Amino acid sequence: MNGTNGTKVETCPVGHHRIENINNGKVANGTVKAGGQNKPAPGKYIKWDADGVEVIPDGEQEKIQAVSDQFNRFQMMNFNEHMHCLRGTHLKTQGCVMGKFIVHDKLPPHLAQGMFAKPGAYDVIMRYSSLTPKLVPDNAPAPRGIGMKIFGVEGEKIWGEDKKTQDWTFNNYPVLELRDPNTTYDIADALERNWNDIPKFAEEQSKRVDADVATLGSQLPRQHMVAMPEYSQSAYRFGDYVAKFGVFPLGEEQQKLEDSDIKESDPINIISQELRKFHMKNKATYTFCAQLLQDLNEQPVDDIGIEWDPTKYPFEQIATLEFPPQDSWLPEFRTWWDDRITVNSWHGLKAHQPLGSTNRMRRVVYAESRKLRLRVNGYKNYVEPGSLNEVPCPVPAPSLPLRYQNAVQTIEV
Numbered sequence: 001m002n003g004t005n006g007t008k009v010e011t012c013p014v015g016h017h018r019i020e021n022i023n024n025g026k027v028a029n030g031t032v033k034a035g036g037q038n039k040p041a042p043g044k045y046i047k048w049d050a051d052g053v054e055v056i057p058d059g060e061q062e063k064i065q066a067v068s069d070q071f072n073r074f075q076m077m078n079f080n081e082h083m084h085c086l087r088g089t090h091l092k093t094q095g096c097v098m099g100k101f102i103v104h105d106k107l108p109p110h111l112a113q114g115m116f117a118k119p120g121a122y123d124v125i126m127r128y129s130s131l132t133p134k135l136v137p138d139n140a141p142a143p144r145g146i147g148m149k150i151f152g153v154e155g156e157k158i159w160g161e162d163k164k165t166q167d168w169t170f171n172n173y174p175v176l177e178l179r180d181p182n183t184t185y186d187i188a189d190a191l192e193r194n195w196n197d198i199p200k201f202a203e204e205q206s207k208r209v210d211a212d213v214a215t216l217g218s219q220l221p222r223q224h225m226v227a228m229p230e231y232s233q234s235a236y237r238f239g240d241y242v243a244k245f246g247v248f249p250l251g252e253e254q255q256k257l258e259d260s261d262i263k264e265s266d267p268i269n270i271i272s273q274e275l276r277k278f279h280m281k282n283k284a285t286y287t288f289c290a291q292l293l294q295d296l297n298e299q300p301v302d303d304i305g306i307e308w309d310p311t312k313y314p315f316e317q318i319a320t321l322e323f324p325p326q327d328s329w330l331p332e333f334r335t336w337w338d339d340r341i342t343v344n345s346w347h348g349l350k351a352h353q354p355l356g357s358t359n360r361m362r363r364v365v366y367a368e369s370r371k372l373r374l375r376v377n378g379y380k381n382y383v384e385p386g387s388l389n390e391v392p393c394p395v396p397a398p399s400l401p402l403r404y405q406n407a408v409q410t411i412e413v
Helices: 060-082 181-193 198-206 270-281 331-339 357-376
Strands: 092-103 120-130 144-151 165-171 236-238 241-249 284-292 316-323
Touching: 060 181, 060 357, 092 144, 092 270, 092 284, 092 331, 120 270, 120 316, 165 241, 181 198, 181 357
Parallel strands: none
Antiparallel strands: 092 120, 092 316, 120 144, 144 165, 236 241, 241 284, 284 316
16 A cells, blocks of 8 residues: 555555454454444544543542452462462563564655654564463463563653663454453453362353453464464554554564464473574564554444454554574573563653553553562562663573473473
8 A cells, every 4th residue: 555655555464363253243242343344444543642542431540450459469379389470461481582673764654653753773672472370381272472672762751761662562362351451350350269270260251241352362373473463452652643563474484384383282382492493593574563543433442352453444564573593592581581671561652652441551560560570589670671782691591301291392402
């Protein structure tokens, strides 16, 4: 498609997620808003501070605090099982890599927003993760995500920090069952009550009125992470406008794996070690895309259980991520990310302020989760790196053959 200044803009591929009950019109209880499927997109982009973009209900802050308390309890229940305090979400690291974030040149005005207003190449670090509140084997279907920290980004920060960094977080499906604080509290309460009986928790979710969204995480295809689509799910300020973001695999070797799924019989650490093997042998490339808000009825900001139809409101390419061949399983890098740093999309430019009820909830939950994790693990504060020079030096991870556990060994050190 062409931008308003005549520049050709590449739309991102759709249909990556292979999730059957999203945007197919067959469900009535939450995934798609009815009434606009046969109408063209308005073609005008809504300003980030327009009426109706965010509507904060009475009592939301109290509910958000209750959710934060729930996730802190999840952290302590995990601590009692593993004797190490993990994150409240995205707790299982699958790999960490370093690379370049390249903002495209000659973007049209509606895309040349915030940190994308000028072309340029930035250093970036990225973490692959599994995000279930309990640790589960890699061969189980579950949500996966990525988090990235970009260095050297100029502009006014939301929290006024002196480090020039911009954080982004993504999950591998376009909607989220934790669609607002009230729904999050209900689902988290069910998990807390059934912490040691996950089948009972799953049964309760299947009976919810929004079951199509609430049970989605357990139905996701078991794709390899380098071939997996990733979505911001929630919306962000995009300079003058509002956007959701997507990260899609570009590399030829990555795309070859799109229809190759992890099997139930695969080793319990298959994701991290397949990532390690892939990154050591291949360059990994992703396209970073923006999907702009045009219609609040069909693209609500405060309910992220509803997908913004990508066929009607396309993802447009604005940047490229490139990771040269490297070891994604370096112990110092991985444990430094697990224990010392934080990735939070509230940590970034005012031009990319997170929007919507789930992001307002994340602002509190992520901060309180970080504080508890640091305190329990014996650290006074987190580390905010300012450049790749502050990322721990690489030392290969040992990998031992195990006689009685089905785990894969990738490298002898």
